[in-house]
Amino acid sequence: MSEERAPSIRPRCRHITGVQVLATGSYVPDVVVTNEQLHQRLGFDSDWIVKRTGILERRHVRPHQATSDLSFEAARRCIENAKVKPSDIDLCIVATFTPDMSFPSTACLVQDQLKLACPAMDLQAACAGFMYALITGYAYIASGASDLALVIGADANSRIINPDDIKTYPLFGDGAGAVLLTKGKPEQGILAYSLGADGSGGDLLSRPACGSRMPPSAEYIAKGLHFMHMDGRAVFRWAVAILCDTIQDVLTSAEMRGDKIDLYIPHQANIRIINAAIDVLKIPRSRVFNNLEKYGNTSAGSVPLALDEAIQQGRLKRDDLVVMSGFGAGLAWGTALVRW
Numbered sequence: 001m002s003e004e005r006a007p008s009i010r011p012r013c014r015h016i017t018g019v020q021v022l023a024t025g026s027y028v029p030d031v032v033v034t035n036e037q038l039h040q041r042l043g044f045d046s047d048w049i050v051k052r053t054g055i056l057e058r059r060h061v062r063p064h065q066a067t068s069d070l071s072f073e074a075a076r077r078c079i080e081n082a083k084v085k086p087s088d089i090d091l092c093i094v095a096t097f098t099p100d101m102s103f104p105s106t107a108c109l110v111q112d113q114l115k116l117a118c119p120a121m122d123l124q125a126a127c128a129g130f131m132y133a134l135i136t137g138y139a140y141i142a143s144g145a146s147d148l149a150l151v152i153g154a155d156a157n158s159r160i161i162n163p164d165d166i167k168t169y170p171l172f173g174d175g176a177g178a179v180l181l182t183k184g185k186p187e188q189g190i191l192a193y194s195l196g197a198d199g200s201g202g203d204l205l206s207r208p209a210c211g212s213r214m215p216p217s218a219e220y221i222a223k224g225l226h227f228m229h230m231d232g233r234a235v236f237r238w239a240v241a242i243l244c245d246t247i248q249d250v251l252t253s254a255e256m257r258g259d260k261i262d263l264y265i266p267h268q269a270n271i272r273i274i275n276a277a278i279d280v281l282k283i284p285r286s287r288v289f290n291n292l293e294k295y296g297n298t299s300a301g302s303v304p305l306a307l308d309e310a311i312q313q314g315r316l317k318r319d320d321l322v323v324m325s326g327f328g329a330g331l332a333w334g335t336a337l338v339r340w
Contacts, residue, residue, distance in 0.1 A: 008198040008242060008331070013253035015192050016138040020184025021340065022148075025078030026177040026308035027070055028059040028295060035170070042166050049170045054271025058173030058296035060158040066100040068109040070176035070301070071154040074308075075114060078178040084148065089180070091140055091149040092120040095129030095300040097329070098155045110152065126205070127267055127328025129153055129300035130177070131195070134324075135334060137181045138190055149181040155299035160207055162227040171270070172228075173296035177304020191321075192253035193336040194246040201238060201331040204231045235331075236273060242327050243267075243277040246335035250323065254337050258283055261337070262320040263310060267327055268292040268302045289315060299328065316340060 034057045035046035049055055061070070071094055079086060092114075094107040099122060107120035125132040130153030140146035154176030161169050209225035210216050220226060243266060251258055264287055266274050271292055278288055289310045298305055303326050310316045318340055325335040 007245070008196065010194055010246065010249060011196050013192045013194050013249055015190055015254070016135070016142045017189035017191070018184055018186050019138045019141045019181055019189040022084070022180040022182045023078050023082030024177065024179050024304065024308040024311055025074050025076070025081055026175070026305045027073035027077065028173075028175040028305070029061045029065060029070070031060045031062055033058050033060050038170050042164070042169070044166050052272070053171060054290075054292050055170065055296045056293040059175060061156045061174045065156070067096050067098050067154050067156045068100045068106045068113065070156060070174065071096075071106060071110045071152045071178070072113045074154065074176035074178040074304070075110060075150055075152055078150070078180055079114070082180045084180065086114050086116055089116050089148050089150050090118045091137065091146040092116055092118055093123055093133045093137055093149070093151050095123045095125065095133035095151070095153045096155050097124050097126045097129065097299065098157060098160055106154075116150075125332045125334070126330055127269065127297070127299045127302065128326040128330065128332040128334045130303045131324065131326035131334025131336065132332070134179065135190065135193055135195055135336065141181050141183060142189070147182065150178060151181060152176060152178040153300035153302070153304045155301050157297070157299055160228050162224055165227070167232060168228060168230055171297050173298050175295055175298035175301040175305050177301055177308050179304060179307070188339050191256070191337045191339055192250040193334065194249045195334045197330045197332040199330065202329070204234050204238070204331065205229075205329040236270065238331060239269060239273045239327050240276045242331075242333045243273065243325055243335075244280050246325060246333055247277070247281060247323055250335055250337040256321070256337060260321060261287065261323055263316050263322045264288045265303060265306050265310060265322060265324045267325060268295065268306055269297045269328070302326065
């Protein structure tokens, strides 16, 4: 596919108010993989990774861990922070594109681990997954279909990245974040969101094999088609554009000036993507939260992990305005302006 892509056609912005985030939680595995370790194994200059992405290290799951374990730990911490009873949770959504297995859903495994009595489902929108799941959770609460919704974003990327591919392997890490949603004040909630997809770019970032199109076979595995494949340059250009455009879309829809936003939490994919977009929008870098250097791209875990750390650091408090954005394979995106 040509790198010169037409601008994505974006659905109109919408809003969902009267909902609040009751608490957050996050978890990363304790295996730290540094650039120097990758340099020793793969032979490239470790400074090259820092200059190209801003990443210093990332976390990888241990052999016995899977995405459900990351999800459970993040959710457990979130529930403890909220001081609620697990029995009161009436919806569980897990955003992931690295499920433990095709079925049952990772959400069902997490539901069992947490001893919940509620519907449980996975939502797959890759690196935009948490934003898709978050907006879905907001809609459940606002409609009255749920009173206390657990929304989790989690991925174990190290399980689907080619360990010998120096272009993709250093970029990704493993991690999870969770939020609990409930009814809030009328002025709380999503003041505007842009949620969309451009499936014509699906081949730019994909895992070709191990689905119904190309079921597992010795031939496909020998070709490495069970690993993630990415057209890095084309994805980079699209990501900068969609991040910039959708932030502007939600601000315009909510009739809000960019300088009124207390904090921006973009998907932690690449520091050059983030900086390129916010520089175009003239957003001060001091108002943009980054933890990319510690974790790399944790896909669906990225935004909720950053959100939880921002709250722990006191950078986000009640009544603040925050813009969150996720974007990735699909090509899919979700950007929201939220009054906390």
